[in-house]
Amino acid sequence: MTDFTGWTSVQVCQWLKDIDLGEFCETFEEHEIDGATLAVISERMSERLFPVIRKQSLFLTQLEKLKSTPMSRENPPRNIDNSSQAQSGPDTSLVFPTVLRMAIDRRDSDLKSASKTKLRSLLIQSLFDHLSKKTMYPTHLQYIELLSNVIMDYPYLRESIGSGYDALLESLRNKFKKERQPLVANNEIQRLKERWARRKRPLQTAEAYPSTMVDAGEDERSIREHLRVIKEETEKLRPNLELLKERMALIKIYRRHFVSNHSTEEIISKFPCFRLAKMLLWDLRDRTNVDVDQQILSQLSVMAPKILQVSRSPLMEKFRCVVDDCEDGRLKKGLQLEAAILLLPALFKEDPGLLFEVEVRHEQQLTECKASLIKALQLLLILLCK
Numbered sequence: 592m593t594d595f596t597g598w599t600s601v602q603v604c605q606w607l608k609d610i611d612l613g614e615f616c617e618t619f620e621e622h623e624i625d626g627a628t629l630a631v632i633s634e635r636m637s638e639r640l641f642p643v644i645r646k647q648s649l650f651l652t653q654l655e656k657l658k659s660t661p662m663s664r665e666n667p668p669r670n671i672d673n674s675s676q677a678q679s680g681p682d683t684s685l686v687f688p689t690v691l692r693m694a695i696d697r698r699d700s701d702l703k704s705a706s707k708t709k710l711r712s713l714l715i716q717s718l719f720d721h722l723s724k725k726t727m728y729p730t731h732l733q734y735i736e737l738l739s740n741v742i743m744d745y746p747y748l749r750e751s752i753g754s755g756y757d758a759l760l761e762s763l764r765n766k767f768k769k770e771r772q773p774l775v776a777n778n779e780i781q782r783l784k785e786r787w788a789r790r791k792r793p794l795q796t797a798e799a800y801p802s803t804m805v806d807a808g809e810d811e812r813s814i815r816e817h818l819r820v821i822k823e824e825t826e827k828l829r830p831n832l833e834l835l836k837e838r839m840a841l842i843k844i845y846r847r848h849f850v851s852n853h854s855t856e857e858i859i860s861k862f863p864c865f866r867l868a869k870m871l872l873w874d875l876r877d878r879t880n881v882d883v884d885q886q887i888l889s890q891l892s893v894m895a896p897k898i899l900q901v902s903r904s905p906l907m908e909k910f911r912c913v914v915d916d917c918e919d920g921r922l923k924k925g926l927q928l929e930a931a932i933l934l935l936p937a938l939f940k941e942d943p944g945l946l947f948e949v950e951v952r953h954e955q956q957l958t959e960c961k962a963s964l965i966k967a968l969q970l971l972l973i974l975l976c977k
Contacts, residue, residue, distance in 0.1 A: 595626045595629065595630065595657060596626045596627045596629075596630050596736070596739065597626050597627075597736075598625060598626030598629070599625055599626070599732075600619065600620055600623060600624060600625045602626065603619055603624055603625060603626060603629055604616040604619060604620065606657070607619065610649065610650075610653045611649070612646065612649065612650060612653075615640065615641065615646070618640055619640070622640070623731050625731075625732050625735065627732065627735040627736045627739045628735050628739075628754070629654070630658070630739060631739055631742075631754050631755055632654065632754075633754075634651060636753075636754065637650055637651060685717075685718075685721045685737070685740070685741065685744075687714075687717050688713065688717060690713070691710065691713055691714060691717060694710050695745050695747055695748065698747050702714060702747070702748065703747075703748070703750070705758075705833075705834075705837050711762075714748075714759075715759075715762050715763060715766050716766075718737065718738075718741070718759070718763050718766075719763065719766045719767065719770065721737070722734075722737055722763070722767075723767070723770070727767065727770070727771055728767075728771075729767065734760055734763065734764070735760075738756040738759055738760055738763070739756065741756070741759075742755050742756055752820070752823075752824075752834075753820065757816065757820070761813055761816065764813070765813075809841065809842060809845070813841075814842055814845055817838045817839075817841055817842050818842075818861065818862075820834070820838050821835060821838050821839065821862065821863070821864055822863055824838075824864075825863045825864045825866065825867065826863075830864070830867065832867070832869055832870065832873075835864045835867075835870055836870075836873060839862070839864070839870075839873075839874070839877075840877070843877070846862065846874075847878065849861060849862075850878075872884050891928060891931060891932070892924055892927070892928045894931065895924075895927040895928050895930070895931035896927060898931040898934055898935070899911065899914070899927060899930060899931060899934070902934045902937055903937065904934050904937035906933070906934065906937075907934070910926075910930040910933070910934070913926060913930075914926045914927055914930060
């Protein structure tokens with residue numbers, strides 16, 4: 592196999608040009624794809640890079656050839672400057688503590704747990720100790736090189752989604768941020784901080800990320816990554832709700848601020864998981880500490896007589912006749928509850944077709960249905976809290 596994992600992004604672009612895919616060099620540079628990242632690109636990841644199937648097929652074919660080419664083949668010239676070499680420094684093999692190696696051998700689930708466990712913390716600490724010997728400000732390339740080598744040496748640590756190390760990368764970045772905080776007085780840290788602050792690119796979107804709107808340990812890059820994972824998972828036939836809840840919880844402050852300052856259409860576009868009823872109810876429970884669905888079921892029966900009284904819907908008379916003719920007290924309460932639910936659109940001055948749909952005909956109608964349901968639940972929540 593050709594040792595292309597050490598290629599820079601410039602060398603990767605040169606390879607793209609050699610295989611007649613030079614038009615995608617800018618896309619690869621935007622995603623900071625170097626040799627180490629190129630080695631772990633999956634078919635699903637390539638879909639985001641190549642919108643045309645023919646181009647994607649050509650890329651995957653050439654990538655397989657590159658991986659299978661003997662080591663003796665000449666690699667593209669490496670344009671690495673002295674400053675990069677000085678920063679990277681000589682690499683030393685990563686050696687895990689014995690207890691960690693034993694846990695990997697027995698495939699301990701705590702190593703891949705979404706929650707904080709002793710083994711997971713030990714794994715992150717070991718990666719931090721290894722990388723911090725070089726620098727307290729690792730580059731993207733250094734992160735990727737380390738983690739891609741780890742999952743190749745220890746396949747059990749590979750994650751089932753994304754690049755295979757997304758969660759590890761996020762945890763390791765946060766670990767470095769946390770460890771750098773007490774070192775603000777260190778001259779080297781100050782120098783590197785000023786250097787990278789000058790080189791930091793301006794935001795390409797109109798949306799800013801003030802510190803008061805960002806969760807602890809998160810930044811612009813990590814928020815974008817969470818949103819990407821949320822979108823991809825929502826599009827699956829059977830989304831992993833636990834994964835969605837975990838990612839949404841990590842950007843709780845950002846999510847609340849966005850929901851408070853944007854329209855329903857913009858909210859659903861940014862957080863498509865709100866199209867899932869369970870995620871919508873989870874978010875309401877997370878923000879209000881109220882089980883909205885249970886609260887509605889228990890309280891709507893109390894509100895039903897009042898809803899029937901104030902409603903001016905043309906259907907009211909028909910409902911009233913059916914309810915009044917019922918002699919069974921328990922059944923009568925059930926009929927009142929059902930009638931109140933059907934009269935809710937009129938009470939909220941909504942189109943009933945947007946709240947109740949026997950057969951959804953197209954995607955736009957589904958979006959409008961969900962958007963109206965969100966507003967209806969929010970109005971109900973206000974009524975219940977009064």
